[in-house]
Amino acid sequence: MPAKRNPNGAGTITKRKDGRYQAAVYVLQPDGTTARKFAYGHTWAECDEKRQELIAKNRKGIPTPTRSAKLSEWLPYWLDNIVKPRRKLSTYDKYEAQVRLHLAPGLGTKRLEALSVQDVRRFLVRLERQTTAATAKEAHRVLRTALTAACREELITRNVVSLVEAPRPDAREITPWSLDETLTFLEAARGESLYAAFVLAITMGLRRGEIVGLKWDQVDLERRTLRVAKQTQRRRGVLYDDDPKGRRRRTIPLPAMCVAPLRWQRMRQADARRRALADKTGAGWQESGYVFTTRTGRPVEPRNLYRAFTRVAEDADLRVIRLHDARHGCATLLTAAGVPPRVVMEILGHSQISITMDVYTHVVQDTQREAISHMDRMLKRKR
Template sequence: MARKRNPNGAGSIWQRKDGRYEARVYVPQPDGTRKRKTVYGSTWEECDTKRQELVRRDRQGIPTPTRSAKLSEWLPYWLEEYVEPERKKTTHAKYETHVRLYLIPKIGAKRLESLGVADVRRLLTAVKRQASAATAKESHRVLRSALSAACREELISRNVAQLVPAPQVQPRELKPWTLDETVIFLEAARADPLYAAFVLAASLGLRRGEILGLSWGDVDLDRRTLSVRSQLQRVQKELYADTTKNRRSRVIPLPLICIAPLRWQRLRQKAQQVAAGTDWLNDGDYVFTTRTGRPIEPRNLSRSFERIGQRAGLPRIRLHDARHGCASLLFAAGVQPRVVMEILGHSQIAVTMNVYTHVSEDSRREAVGHMDRLLRRRRGRPE
């Protein structure tokens, strides 16, 4: 019985002079082009099975390289097709930096199938030497994610990056301000135009982008609540509004210390709007703006924070470190971990417990004092 002719684009099968069967199908490549892929079989049925698999991958848009793609070809394709549509712009920008500066220059010439454990080890050693262990750890994460995508697309059979442990990074010693130092900072910042922003950072631990992404529609001063729905981010030359870090909004009760600064900020902003006239531009109804209603640059908020702290004679910390200090103060006040997690907007309580809490010297002394009293009481009892 004559076999049916395959439809256009489904390839064709014929018998070679050596007795084997051969099929050729045009398939998509990782770089977006289409090339002809050849498969072989000892029987017509075996060859047809391989041909059908190529056709299936083609119809699903799965790349099937005619040769093993180089890392320099696969990584840009992965960034464009996998990372950019699914991840945040900040994540894409970070991954692109590691691909451009470290992965392609050092292992870009390697093909996916020939990349080995030794190659990954040499990569990490080179990145540590060029930058730092933390940078090498992040490059390892990027490579592992890119190779996982290649495995899912059946371009490679194993992810060699998973066989190599990530570099060990020594945690940065962090000493957030004590309660007294936080009060000193807020007193020093009282006359600053961004005073209300610093109060939110110190009392609620809001992220920098969350502070700058606040709109007046998110603030209810009568009910004393604050809704964190978005954040303001800069990636390269673009300043844009984005969802929160974990893509979830949260509603936080406002402490009394925040009410007066926010009322003052609203009055001050209205006065600036009148003074700016037609030059006023505040499309997002942002709480914190420049004199003409433009959003505040994230880096400028950090600069102001560091300048005020230095002027007040306080230990130098980052604006983000105030978030760590807020968590520690909440724990010291007896707030339950789950509540602290919701206030800070963490997706996992382990992050709250392991990263954002720091035991102060006063807390350690108080704990030792309790132990001293317990032991003294026990020793004084008669046997």
């Protein structure tokens, strides 16, 4: 009777001349190919247990390299099979750029198991000299995330990047508009087609993509609420809807001063719809449901929102700030008004309370400075 053979993919176990047992299994490699992997044991049962572990990982699609993979092999696999299916397109693009421009050229020849703390530190110091501390810090974050995934897949036993301190870029000083400057801007923007968008940015701290991606079914003017559920981004030449930053959907009470501009925006849009439908030579109207649209109903380009914001500021002789700085100004005004940091965090959709506390600390310091000035006046001796 012929000997029973294991099914394909189950591997084999043989006894070596030195008395140990050897298992051989074809396993998946990080580059998508297969190769023969050997495992050893002092007993047949010990060797069989290792064989079954290799088979189980192979069935789950987890690569088991026959040799330690190079970073130039692991990083593309990580991007395509771990980052792309689970993370936002904008995140994938940022990670891919770091891998292509910095990590692969600087550390690609290093093998995962052989990568040392010294290798990572030297790379970051060199990168900071060639570019900026902010770029080096982002490279540190991306590499740490990639090696954390390698640890989960048991390709390495420790993440050496976690042992290296990230570079510390100088914090960019943010100087949002004062209350007077904000009021001047709103007065100058009153006749603009995107006036309601500017009001939302200033009073509610909405991000640019959240404003452009806002739809009418997320706005309830009767109950005065607004739901932030999507943001519109342009990536690779295409406009697309995505989850808000940090995937933090939120419903926010609508300030009273936002209601009239939004009603005006709805009437203006209805008029544009009638004009577009009546124009037989034009492109017609494309119903999209967005609050802010072009004259044909298409969503507004995120970059055009910032361009309009900058143009109004320049025409009003105001110093030009980023549209995102208006969001920071909203946080400052809310905090100065005594709104608790946790509430400010929920309104703005911050992912961490520490981000809100940075603003809160700034406002508290200003308040302390004012209190000390009162003390100076009280204790100042009359001459």
